[in-house]
Amino acid sequence: MVLWSFPSSFHGLKPLFERALTELFYILGILVLIRNRFSAGEHSMVKKLSLKLYREIYSLVPRLCVDLILKSNDGIVLVKRDISPCKGMWHLPGGAVLYGESLLEATKRVAKEETNLRIEIRQLLEVKEWDKKSAFGQAISVVYLAEVVSGRMKGNTFGKEAKAFKEIPKNTVKQHQELIENYVCARCE
Numbered sequence: 001m002v003l004w005s006f007p008s009s010f011h012g013l014k015p016l017f018e019r020a021l022t023e024l025f026y027i028l029g030i031l032v033l034i035r036n037r038f039s040a041g042e043h044s045m046v047k048k049l050s051l052k053l054y055r056e057i058y059s060l061v062p063r064l065c066v067d068l069i070l071k072s073n074d075g076i077v078l079v080k081r082d083i084s085p086c087k088g089m090w091h092l093p094g095g096a097v098l099y100g101e102s103l104l105e106a107t108k109r110v111a112k113e114e115t116n117l118r119i120e121i122r123q124l125l126e127v128k129e130w131d132k133k134s135a136f137g138q139a140i141s142v143v144y145l146a147e148v149v150s151g152r153m154k155g156n157t158f159g160k161e162a163k164a165f166k167e168i169p170k171n172t173v174k175q176h177q178e179l180i181e182n183y184v185c186a187r188c189e
Helices: 008-037 051-058 103-115 174-183
Strands: 063-072 075-080 094-096 118-129 139-150 161-165
Touching: 063 103, 063 118, 063 174, 075 103, 094 103, 103 118, 103 139, 118 174
Parallel strands: 063 139
Antiparallel strands: 063 075, 063 094, 075 161, 118 139
8 A cells, every 4th residue: 555655746856865764764763772772661760872872873963962171279180082083182071961861960970980070060161063073973062161079080991091280281182272271271270
């Protein structure tokens, strides 16, 4: 039983329409997969995606992230990346917001995971879209100013070295350097 057929006057557009429809169903399939992974009463639980699924999803849709200009008594806290993009460069602590997680929860989780520090958010600074050189896929980030509350600083598997700086190091991701300069100062206080 045919529910709908392509109008004959539009047959030249049929291949384009079929491709768009195929991609739409692919994306819907991913969304169903995500929903199924987080169903059965687990909606309130925050979950991380596998790296394979993460890359598959975020190669198709934008990724919501948080980034932190994190002030400590010793300066601005940066992490040296051990993964691409920008491997070997200093960057602001930041990461993707997980399913079921608020922005505030994401900031606290990211700070703990990347620096082992507990933080207090002081101010929302801006919403930034990162270029593909400094982020995987299309990353949209909510940037916050935060202060260290407690903890002993250390990195993680994605950035083994975390350190506070009074001056911005030369090998800092350019966009992160600009954020620090715009919202703190060229010489971190």
